[in-house]
Amino acid sequence: MMTTFTVGGKHRPLETGTEMQVAKSSEVEMNTCTPEDHTNVNDIVDVKGIKIANVTARWSEDLPENTLTDVSLDVRPGELVAVVGPVGSGKTSLLHAILKELPLNSGSISVGGSVSYASQEPWLFTGSVRQNILFGQPMDRNRYRQVVRVCALERDFQLLPHGDRTIVGERGVTLSGGQRARISLARAVYKQAEIYLLDDPLSAVDAHVGRHLFNDCICDFLQGKTRLLVTHQLQYLQAADNIVILNNGMVEATGAYNELHVSGLSFAKQLDLEVNTKDSEHHSLRHSDSELSLRKTKHQNSQTSEHSSVEESEPKQIAEMRTRGRVRSGVYRAYCAAGGNCLITFIVLSVFILAQLAVSVGDYWMSFWTNVEERRSLVSNRIASSIDGAAINDTTTQLTEMDVTTTDTSEWKLGVSTTIAPTDVTEWSWMPSTETCILVYVGLVIGIVVLTLASAFFFFSMCMRASINLHNSMFSSISRATMWFFNNNPSGQILNRFTKDMGAIDETLPGTMMDCVQWLQW
Ligand SMILES: Nc1ncnc2c1ncn2[C@@H]1O[C@H](COP(=O)(O)OP(=O)(O)OP(=O)(O)O)[C@@H](O)[C@H]1O
Known part of the structure; x- marks a missing residue:
């Protein structure tokens, strides 16, 4: 060869x-x-x-x-x-x-x-x-x-x-x-x-x-x-x-x-x-x-220098190279690439967004439901009082207070058509029933739980994949490194990069990123 x-x-x-x-x-x-x-x-x-x-x-x-x-x-x-x-x-x-x-x-x-x-x-x-x-x-x-x-x-x-x-x-x-x-x-x-x-x-x-x-x-x-x-x-x-x-x-x-x-x-x-x-x-x-x-x-x-002074020619410990300041976008890109590919990153982001959307919709539904219940009690009071008045003036009115409180609008609407304000009737008709509100809310809670678990699962599996891929690429680089590299880099430093950096990638980074994502969600 x-x-x-x-x-x-x-x-x-x-x-x-x-x-x-x-x-x-x-x-x-x-x-x-x-x-x-x-x-x-x-x-x-x-x-x-x-x-x-x-x-x-x-x-x-x-x-x-x-x-x-x-x-x-x-x-x-x-x-x-x-x-x-x-x-x-x-x-x-x-x-x-x-x-x-x-x-x-x-x-x-x-x-x-x-x-x-x-x-x-x-x-x-x-x-x-x-x-x-x-x-x-x-x-x-x-x-x-x-x-x-x-x-x-x-x-x-x-x-x-x-x-x-x-x-x-x-x-x-x-x-x-x-x-x-x-x-x-x-x-x-x-x-x-x-x-x-x-x-x-x-x-x-x-x-x-x-x-x-x-x-x-x-x-x-x-x-x-x-x-x-x-x-x-x-x-x-x-x-x-x-x-x-x-x-x-x-x-x-x-x-x-x-x-x-x-x-x-x-x-x-x-x-x-x-x-x-x-x-x-x-x-x-x-x-x-x-x-x-x-x-x-x-x-x-x-x-290096034939004319340098004795002090200058003293060997200096070469400091380990370290990048400081803002993390370059290339680092994020490399991390995402190690975690899979653009599609996987997109899916993880989408699931996060969906989970957040579900939480927001849940919150919205809760406030909507509260308002509905308030309105319902208001309208039912108004209707009840209208019926009470109608009963005094018109003895033919068949509607009782019990009828008004019932949710079956067709039953009482006929009876009260002459005595109850039409706006109240309209409002009452579009108001979702309490059972519907409960069902929607239960659905939303289940959705939130599923989406949150899915987002955490996808996120951590992406992090694990990134961690494994980064470790493998680091190991394959080190096992193919030239002797010059080992001559110039103390083994302690190399071990440190493997243990400390990989430890950070394995443990600290996913937790911090999760906190960061959750903070963004708020
Ligand atoms: N791994 C290395 N990294 C940096 N410089 C080096 C390295 N190896 C050799 N040198 C430098 O290259 C120059 C030539 O050294 P080299 O070891 O090739 O000479 P040599 O003829 O083999 O000497 P010797 O007879 O002592 O073995 C020297 O100035 C040395 O400092």
Whole structure:
């Protein structure tokens, strides 16, 4: 599978490497593993390598200089390419660019095939050593045994209390830097991949273990695989098919060991200086985490401002980004979208409006009914008094007070037509009876209850759906986030966003919105 990512921008022509010189053979330790040992790369036709074309990239826009400048590199399938260069020259960044961790400003990188990566800083998660090596892959006993052997872990397993089932990490045993590095390398090589990116895996181990790892693991076990090996150790360069020398984020020279040697380039001089300096501090400081991070910080600071004062160059805690003030309409839109779609939001709103309408109609009906009862008693009194008078003047009047109070208007209307005012008769006729009022009111109350329950049900199910969708999208983003993100955001902050923000979305937000809607209803 070919993965290609290209970032638009002007491509500058590749700068030619400066004059370099290959170290004399006496200065570097020779290897038993030579390029000839490898499978013929031309045999591998189904696997593609890595093609890097005019890549310019920087970790942050704030940095004054590019981390990588106009880097071009062609790693052919099955090749072992060694990337060397002074500290901070961008070797790790180059691997990160291939892994898409480092965004490109311009240029393109094509990666053909699956990639396995061993980072410069070895890491372990809480679990057994075996789980750390398998890293979720199915157990292939044969491959696992081979990996353990080529990564020189057999002796360590004998020393560990429960062999490769020993728990490491929190509450588990503490491993040495070399053991951590070898387990990290074992994890990377156990994975079946076409391309292996190995970031300085040999520097945390002593010389003869390093040689074992290089010969048995990188050269033999990974034979035929495309390998990009970042290293500070010159003694392994001869075995590489191709050597890339990086300096200040630029490719200073590239070619096979012999080509560079013949061309008389002085990379060895430069690297010698580097390697010697490194060797002297190798066993004491080189691999402590604090030293590594110190070095990175130092580079960053020096890149940010060479002339800044001591106070200014002190690292500042980067505050978490937080938006303040009015909530943008986009946030509401995003929340509604997470809760379903426009139709669902519309339905929820409609049910709310209907419920409110039912409540208002209920109130109106109650006041109407009260008025009706008042009028009824007034009119009935008036009619009663009219009938009383008619009875005195006209003895033929058959209507009694009892007749007037009856609701059957046809019965008494005939009798009182001569004595009762017509307006009273009209009014009495359109007045709904008390039973009708009660029935309408009961209907309205039932309607109010149903609509209120429905609106609450729809509203909370929309909120729950929004909450689940937001959590899922947050989780899928975090599980696909780059290592840069985790490097730059403390895990506590990430956990806080998950617990506090999701808690607010789950619990506080629906209640507040409900209060808000009810307040609007009043
Ligand atoms: N994750 C990161 N975030 C921000 N800046 C980084 C990151 N990684 C590296 N850098 C910066 O990029 C520059 C190149 O560093 P890089 O680690 O690529 O160099 P390197 O050649 O691998 O060094 P070393 O030999 O010490 O491993 C440095 O200035 C460093 O501060």
